[in-house]
Amino acid sequence: MHRSELIGQLNNLLHPEFFKDYAPNGLQVQGKTEIRRIVTAVSATQNVIDRAIELQADALLVHHGWFWKNENPTVTGTKYKRLKSILSTDMNLIAYHLPLDAHETLGNNAQMAKLLKATNVCGGQEGSFVWSGTIEPRSVRDLANFLSRALNRQALVLGDESLIVSRLAWCSGAAEDFFESAIAMGAQTYISGEATERTTHMARESGVPFLVCGHHATERLGIQALGIWIKENLALECVFVDDDNPI
Ligand SMILES: [Zn+2]
Structure with missing residues (x-):
């Protein structure tokens, strides 16, 4: 081509x-x-x-x-x-x-919705990159374990991991700055890639845990989905190469 x-x-x-x-x-x-x-x-x-x-x-x-x-x-x-x-x-x-x-189906956040098997998914509205959705109620610890396995990267839990949650918000990559708006949206847990020291305080004091799942790990999803789309729709050879990154 x-x-x-x-x-x-x-x-x-x-x-x-x-x-x-x-x-x-x-x-x-x-x-x-x-x-x-x-x-x-x-x-x-x-x-x-x-x-x-x-x-x-x-x-x-x-x-x-x-x-x-x-x-x-x-x-x-x-x-x-x-x-x-x-x-x-x-x-x-x-x-x-x-x-x-x-992107509404191939993007990192859409792929996260798929991974979480979330329902009532809301995302990609003007000006906001934060997505939200509902999952079957489970503990934050259990959710963190699931994401660690699915993303092949140990999730770090900030806040109370014993809480039972179902309303989630997420944004891949370096999106800790959207944590406050996720809380305002009514999320019971926020999932993103990176966090800094102050994020721990907000998670503890707001009662909304933050799962730090890795910038690289949360953004492997979209590019791999795009590769599959290219193979299927453009009939080009596509190989995903992972240069792992702990951040
Ligand atoms: Zn990124």
């Missing part, structure tokens, strides 16, 4: 034009025009690039690409090495950030 056709298909699916993002969505680094094999990954790290080169990928498709707002704009250090590797093999780098958090 021609590169521009692939990008057109992905843009049609993910609608980056609806998002004010922190990095460019779509083609970030131009490579060869004909695409047969794609490697997908959460982040475009050196390990992922090296593996994609071994697999002779024509494109690397990720959730976390490069060229973030406020990053050092010079091509030096690790950025130089990554760019050199990708340019020297003529591999395309394609990234979708917020559009892949928010």
